[in-house]
Amino acid sequence: MENILQAEKQLEIRFSEIDMMQVVWHGAYPLYLEDAREAFGEKYGLSYRRYINEMIFAPIVEMKIDYKRPISYGMKPVVKITYCPCDAAKIIFDYEIADPASGQLFCKARTVQVFMDRNYNLLWDSPDFYTDWKKAMSLI
Amino acid sequence: MENILQAEKQLEIRFSEIDMMQVVWHGAYPLYLEDAREAFGEKYGLSYRRYINEMIFAPIVEMKIDYKRPISYGMKPVVKITYCPCDAAKIIFDYEIADPASGQLFCKARTVQVFMDRNYNLLWDSPDFYTDWKKAMSLI
Amino acid sequence: MENILQAEKQLEIRFSEIDMMQVVWHGAYPLYLEDAREAFGEKYGLSYRRYINEMIFAPIVEMKIDYKRPISYGMKPVVKITYCPCDAAKIIFDYEIADPASGQLFCKARTVQVFMDRNYNLLWDSPDFYTDWKKAMSLI
Amino acid sequence: MENILQAEKQLEIRFSEIDMMQVVWHGAYPLYLEDAREAFGEKYGLSYRRYINEMIFAPIVEMKIDYKRPISYGMKPVVKITYCPCDAAKIIFDYEIADPASGQLFCKARTVQVFMDRNYNLLWDSPDFYTDWKKAMSLI
Numbered sequence: 022m023e024n025i026l027q028a029e030k031q032l033e034i035r036f037s038e039i040d041m042m043q044v045v046w047h048g049a050y051p052l053y054l055e056d057a058r059e060a061f062g063e064k065y066g067l068s069y070r071r072y073i074n075e076m077i078f079a080p081i082v083e084m085k086i087d088y089k090r091p092i093s094y095g096m097k098p099v100v101k102i103t104y105c106p107c108d109a110a111k112i113i114f115d116y117e118i119a120d121p122a123s124g125q126l127f128c129k130a131r132t133v134q135v136f137m138d139r140n141y142n143l144l145w146d147s148p149d150f151y152t153d154w155k156k157a158m159s160l161i
Numbered sequence: 162m163e164n165i166l167q168a169e170k171q172l173e174i175r176f177s178e179i180d181m182m183q184v185v186w187h188g189a190y191p192l193y194l195e196d197a198r199e200a201f202g203e204k205y206g207l208s209y210r211r212y213i214n215e216m217i218f219a220p221i222v223e224m225k226i227d228y229k230r231p232i233s234y235g236m237k238p239v240v241k242i243t244y245c246p247c248d249a250a251k252i253i254f255d256y257e258i259a260d261p262a263s264g265q266l267f268c269k270a271r272t273v274q275v276f277m278d279r280n281y282n283l284l285w286d287s288p289d290f291y292t293d294w295k296k297a298m299s300l301i
Numbered sequence: 302m303e304n305i306l307q308a309e310k311q312l313e314i315r316f317s318e319i320d321m322m323q324v325v326w327h328g329a330y331p332l333y334l335e336d337a338r339e340a341f342g343e344k345y346g347l348s349y350r351r352y353i354n355e356m357i358f359a360p361i362v363e364m365k366i367d368y369k370r371p372i373s374y375g376m377k378p379v380v381k382i383t384y385c386p387c388d389a390a391k392i393i394f395d396y397e398i399a400d401p402a403s404g405q406l407f408c409k410a411r412t413v414q415v416f417m418d419r420n421y422n423l424l425w426d427s428p429d430f431y432t433d434w435k436k437a438m439s440l441i
Numbered sequence: 442m443e444n445i446l447q448a449e450k451q452l453e454i455r456f457s458e459i460d461m462m463q464v465v466w467h468g469a470y471p472l473y474l475e476d477a478r479e480a481f482g483e484k485y486g487l488s489y490r491r492y493i494n495e496m497i498f499a500p501i502v503e504m505k506i507d508y509k510r511p512i513s514y515g516m517k518p519v520v521k522i523t524y525c526p527c528d529a530a531k532i533i534f535d536y537e538i539a540d541p542a543s544g545q546l547f548c549k550a551r552t553v554q555v556f557m558d559r560n561y562n563l564l565w566d567s568p569d570f571y572t573d574w575k576k577a578m579s580l581i
Contacts, residue, residue, distance in 0.1 A: 035336070035339075041209075059316070081187040084226045089222075175479075176475055177472060179321045196455070362508045
């Protein structure tokens with residue numbers, strides 16, 4: 022049975038993220054997803070710092086965001102990030118932004134990352150440090 | 162036969178949009194899509210200003226971005242936006258960001274917008290000003 | 302003797318705030334100052350929400366930032382905000398961003414806000430809710 | 442008599458730069474100043490690309506912005522950047538954002554940049570490429 026890796030992060034809605042319609046600007050959500058990946062990385066030892074040390078990039082090649090309800094200033098939503106295991110040399114995350122008090126769902130999202138070396142060449146196989154991490158997480 | 166509505170906009174890559182990996186940060190692309198919608202609105206008379214005057218919001222409810230190649234500082238990519246006709250009370254746009262000189266494709270994207278009134282209630286039917294615009298564009 | 306009002310906020314440096322020079326982009330600091338004002342407002346009951354309820358704006362009319370040392374990704378700086386009492390209908394804050402562990406100073410800043418009504422007319426006198434707040438804080 | 446170096450840039454106000462108060466967020470102005478420096482660099486051959494090639498950073502160490510009037514969505518302001526000659530190893534620019542049609546002034550600003558090598562060590566003397574540029578511009 023597979024190990025489910027999840028992390029959560031309380032978002033802080035900044036005044037500057039609110040747009041003319043008095044709700045969070047749709048283009049601010051990638052920041053929240055980034056915050057979630059940071060929280061995941063810290064919890065499970067897979068931070069940007071690690072990639073940098075390994076001279077590996079993990080750029081996002083796909084991002085899909087479904088906006089379910091607007092987020093207003095003063096709300097305290099939580100982003101939950103879930104690791105989606107896959108065999109390919111990719112990192113896939115699913116995200117949900119919701120209000121833990123009311124259970125209201127604001128957003129669902131998915132990102133896909135691949136691996137590149139310093140010269141922006143795609144790596145077809147997962148780099149060793151990532152394979153080692155998957156083993157340590159009992160994912161393979 | 163359907164009228165194809167398209168607009169283009171020369172992007173200016175800002176220094177601040179470049180990230181630690183020396184390429185445009187993935188979260189900056191929503192700005193480029195927004196620039197494209199602005200260019201479309203100006204060309205075809207469907208600007209944010211219009212929505213505001215009509216007391217209508219057209220929030221983005223779906224955004225999907227496929228990053229094909231990284232964009233570096235100094236590049237001069239062009240975003241092309243194409244209106245995707247649909248019968249529902251939605252506005253759907255497809256986008257391509259490419260280098261006109263080399264023909265290199267950097268990004269494909271799609272956004273879906275719906276209509277809401279000032280109280281954030283979803284409008285199930287297109288507002289009149291939008292239906293009038295579709296008629297004027299020979300879309301219906 | 303005057304009451305000194307101060308608040309602190311641990312900053313989280315986002316990947317996207319790092320620029321091509323591998324340090325926090327200078328244009329990201331206004332966000333940190335905003336975070337500090339939020340923290341101050343929460344601590345002392347002077348939040349944006351309050352202004353909005355009172356139909357008052359408090360736009361920034363001056364911002365001065367002195368960058369002393371670059372902030373790198375992974376650092377954990379703290380922003381300290383200090384209220385600067387003044388008799389005029391203004392809100393003045395001083396800021397320091399520093400590393401509490403090493404004592405290194407990254408940045409000093411100041412912002413000045415004035416009061417405006419909904420029609421962007423400058424208010425020459427402090428609004429009542431602000432005067433009441435100053436009294437409650439033993440500032441006058 | 443001194444040669445006055447100036448450049449101008451028509452700003453495009455983005456929807457996302459507008460805040461809850463329906464005017465441009467104060468934190469967006471550093472982007473406009475950056476746009477102005479880009480325009481200056483292109484006009485006079487002093488681009489970021491040049492610094493990068495020379496392995497030199499020119500970080501901003503001071504930024505002072507005076508906000509005179511709010512900028513609204515739909516306005517077409519122009520930023521004018523003026524080079525301020527100085528003997529020290531610094532680059533100083535003054536900025537004005539105004540509406541060319543009405544002459545209304547929205548903002549005045551100043552930035553100060555210094556020179557650093559790749560290891561973030563301050564350079565007390567101007568790098569050769571900058572001194573050469575000043576000569577070519579008849580500034581020294």
